[in-house]
Amino acid sequence: MNKLVILLCLILAACSGGGDPASVKAVDCGPNGDKLPALNVGDTGFVRSSVVVHPGDLVKITTGDTAVEGGHNYADKTVKAPALAVTSGIKCFKFETTGEYGVHTATDNATVYVRSSISETIFGILDFPALKWAFLVLVLVMPLASLLTWAERRQSAMMQDRLGPNRANIGPIKLKGILHFVADALKMIFKEDFIPANVHKGLFALAPLIAIAPVLIAFCIIPFGPTVYPHVVTQVMPVTPDQAQLADSIRMQIFSSDFGLIFYFAVLTLANYGGTIAGWASYNKWALLGGLRSSSQMMSYEVSMGLSLVGAFLICGTLEPGAIVANGASETMSAANPLNWLWLWQPVGLVLFFTAAIAETKRAPFDIPEGEPEIIGYFVEYSGMRWGIFFLAEFIEVVFIAAVVTTVFFGGWQVPFLEADGFHFSGLGWAPLPHGIVALLQFAAFGLKVVLLCWFQLMVRWTLPRFRADQLMNLGWKILLPTSLAWIMFTALIKLIFMA
Amino acid sequence: MSAAHEPVEETSGPKIVAEHTTSAGKTVRSVQVMRPSAADSTFLAAGAKGFGVTLKHFAKNLFLPLRGKAARAKAGAPGDLSWINEIETVQYPEEKVTYPERFRGLHRLTLRDDGAVRCVACMCCPTVCPAHCITIIPEESDSKGIEKRPAVFEIDELRCVVCGLCVEACPCDAIRMDTGLHAGPVEDRGDAIETKDSMLNRGIKSIAKQGGAGPNWRSEK
Numbered sequence: 001m002n003k004l005v006i007l008l009c010l011i012l013a014a015c016s017g018g019g020d021p022a023s024v025k026a027v028d029c030g031p032n033g034d035k036l037p038a039l040n041v042g043d044t045g046f047v048r049s050s051v052v053v054h055p056g057d058l059v060k061i062t063t064g065d066t067a068v069e070g071g072h073n074y075a076d077k078t079v080k081a082p083a084l085a086v087t088s089g090i091k092c093f094k095f096e097t098t099g100e101y102g103v104h105t106a107t108d109n110a111t112v113y114v115r116s117s118i119s120e121t122i123f124g125i126l127d128f129p130a131l132k133w134a135f136l137v138l139v140l141v142m143p144l145a146s147l148l149t150w151a152e153r154r155q156s157a158m159m160q161d162r163l164g165p166n167r168a169n170i171g172p173i174k175l176k177g178i179l180h181f182v183a184d185a186l187k188m189i190f191k192e193d194f195i196p197a198n199v200h201k202g203l204f205a206l207a208p209l210i211a212i213a214p215v216l217i218a219f220c221i222i223p224f225g226p227t228v229y230p231h232v233v234t235q236v237m238p239v240t241p242d243q244a245q246l247a248d249s250i251r252m253q254i255f256s257s258d259f260g261l262i263f264y265f266a267v268l269t270l271a272n273y274g275g276t277i278a279g280w281a282s283y284n285k286w287a288l289l290g291g292l293r294s295s296s297q298m299m300s301y302e303v304s305m306g307l308s309l310v311g312a313f314l315i316c317g318t319l320e321p322g323a324i325v326a327n328g329a330s331e332t333m334s335a336a337n338p339l340n341w342l343w344l345w346q347p348v349g350l351v352l353f354f355t356a357a358i359a360e361t362k363r364a365p366f367d368i369p370e371g372e373p374e375i376i377g378y379f380v381e382y383s384g385m386r387w388g389i390f391f392l393a394e395f396i397e398v399v400f401i402a403a404v405v406t407t408v409f410f411g412g413w414q415v416p417f418l419e420a421d422g423f424h425f426s427g428l429g430w431a432p433l434p435h436g437i438v439a440l441l442q443f444a445a446f447g448l449k450v451v452l453l454c455w456f457q458l459m460v461r462w463t464l465p466r467f468r469a470d471q472l473m474n475l476g477w478k479i480l481l482p483t484s485l486a487w488i489m490f491t492a493l494i495k496l497i498f499m500a
Numbered sequence: 501m502s503a504a505h506e507p508v509e510e511t512s513g514p515k516i517v518a519e520h521t522t523s524a525g526k527t528v529r530s531v532q533v534m535r536p537s538a539a540d541s542t543f544l545a546a547g548a549k550g551f552g553v554t555l556k557h558f559a560k561n562l563f564l565p566l567r568g569k570a571a572r573a574k575a576g577a578p579g580d581l582s583w584i585n586e587i588e589t590v591q592y593p594e595e596k597v598t599y600p601e602r603f604r605g606l607h608r609l610t611l612r613d614d615g616a617v618r619c620v621a622c623m624c625c626p627t628v629c630p631a632h633c634i635t636i637i638p639e640e641s642d643s644k645g646i647e648k649r650p651a652v653f654e655i656d657e658l659r660c661v662v663c664g665l666c667v668e669a670c671p672c673d674a675i676r677m678d679t680g681l682h683a684g685p686v687e688d689r690g691d692a693i694e695t696k697d698s699m700l701n702r703g704i705k706s707i708a709k710q711g712g713a714g715p716n717w718r719s720e721k
Contacts, residue, residue: 158561159554161568163589463554464547479542 123248145395146181156462191384203281208389211274218267223322225252225443233436237420260320272298279378290378294369300476305356307484311349311491325412341411357401365464402453413446561585604677609699610706619674621648625666633659653696657683673708
């Protein structure tokens with residue numbers, strides 16, 4: 001496990017854009033990417049950046065003009081990138097010079113800098129991607145996934161008029177049996193790590209890691225909270241914050257890129273190799289059947305899973321989950337308005353994606369690869385913690401699916417009607433809140449939405465009977481795929497006619 | 501659920517739509533194949549109905565504080581019933597269901613008034629026992645008028661099928677299975693053998709007349 005964590009950290013550091021603390025990225029400027037033209041008071045223009053600009057990023061426009069008047073350097077100006085930069089989905093935003101900075105003209109060596117959000121202070125360390133990933137995985141994902149192992153048994157018991165596991169205890173501390181996951185973990189760690197004869201030892205050992213690593217990596221794209229500005233945590237966020245207030249921002253998303261959700265599709269598909277390789281390496285016919293079933297199921301449902309989100313991409317104009325959460329579906333409404341979240345704009349997309357995503361977790365009613373009543377599944381030869389890793393990977397996928405659905409369809413970390421400076425009730429007034437409280441509420445909102453969606457997935461798992469293999473394929477290819485294609489066309493028409 | 505009470509259409513085999521005889525004299529039948537309706541084949545309507553059922557049980561069992569079986573067992577006032585959920589679990593070592601009166605539990609040997617074992621080693625019970633789990637070694641009794649008594653009386657509870665024939669066969673009311681106890685867990689097979697002492701420890705005095713009341717019990721009464 002240690003090697004795995006180190007490997008993941010290396011991958012994260014390599015794939016995150018802002019990993020180098022000293023990086024300051026030069027960008028082209030001007031409407032056509034040429035040199036910055038002469039600037040006058042009230043001028044507007046476009047900056048085209050080579051990196052994604054996020055709301056709140058500090059953009060430094062340097063004209064190269066070193067003229068100093070009255071002790072002020074009028075040449076340099078830092079502006080806050082407006083929300084427009086990510087709304088449009090292109091790395092381009094509008095700026096405007098103000099009279100405060102006087103009149104100056106550009107010289108030939110004019111450049112525009114987008115300052116990396118990594119700074120040299122302690123907050124810069126907090127903004128380090130690997131640290132954020134560790135925080136996300138250790139504080140949110142792993143505890144939630146472990147608790148789900150208990151919640152699933154307890155919840156299914158409640159649905160079936162039973163009590164469920166409620167006995168694990170440390171002395172008198174029982175906590176309704178929550179400690180069962182501790183007992184389970186201890187049991188699995190101390191169990192014999194049995195490797196049957198004739199297995200392919202290398203792949204047999206590698207398969208659980210292949211199953212769990214992509215899921216943990218995929219969490220990088222999830223925006224699990226708002227961007228935190230450490231210098232204003234005790235104040236109400238002003239409408240036009242200045243540079244000092246916005247400095248050292250910590251963005252609660254580990255890896256943001258233009259291809260956002262495509263990254264998730266690409267990476268999570270790799271997890272399927274874990275099951276397939278486990279099935280093949282186990283030298284067991286049942287395991288091999290399970291691995292093959294796993295492959296065929298993934299292939300069938302990946303298609304409609306990807307297509308079911310295309311409608312959301314069309315509406316939002318971006319693939320970047322952070323931008324989807326920050327902007328919502330429509331530019332005319334606040335992103336904190338629940339009516340602006342995509343569940344209302346993409347109801348069919350939501351149902352299609354959720355169905356395909358549950359199939360992706362390989363849990364009932366789509367548990368054909370596991371097939372406990374008939375073939376046990378691809379991990380039939382695994383024991384102890386190796387099996388436990390498969391088990392955990394399944395529950396982490398549940399959490400991840402909940403996080404993706406939250407992010408894309410239910411406004412991510414947005415709290416209804418909570419803007420950056422407090423609650424805004426249209427027509428009723430404004431309840432100002434300090435930035436720190438706002439950020440905490442938004443963290444809690446994200447957590448709560450994820451927990452609720454996990455609960456819903458458990459409800460699905462314990463309500464619906466399992467599909468037969470042929471029913472599974474029928475649903476995937478004959479129902480989900482045509483519906484998602486039709487829904488893309490419909491969304492495109494709506495977008496073209498009403499939102500163009 | 502109410503679905504159980506809805507009338508179910510009686511069918512014997514597929515519904516015959518058309519029937520004709522070919523020139524070869526064979527009868528050809530066209531039957532109607534039952535396919536799920538469009539509403540069912542999308543799984544949405546049926547799925548939503550299922551969610552209603554499970555959600556109702558989940559919410560009821562989560563929010564109502566009194567546990568079903570345990571609460572109903574001691575519920576006196578009918579007004580309390582609204583707080584009772586549907587959980588049927590009995591938490592065994594702490595809670596036990598009451599057994600029926602004729603429950604056959606661990607054996608015991610009954611005693612005479614003077615505390616001696618009532619068994620006369622007549623060998624009826626090992627004879628009738630279908631599992632051959634009773635071992636009796638008789639010895640001469642020193643009581644007046646009683647010929648024999650068991651020196652060894654052992655029952656292997658792992659072999660016992662709890663049929664109760666030994667109790668039926670006993671002419672002296674010497675062996676009973678009315679203790680209401682289970683055979684406990686053991687770590688060794690030998691530990692599951694009940695000895696004369698252990699069964700006498702559970703024993704009670706029997707007031708039944710030794711040797712039965714005899715053929716003239718009606719007139720004596």
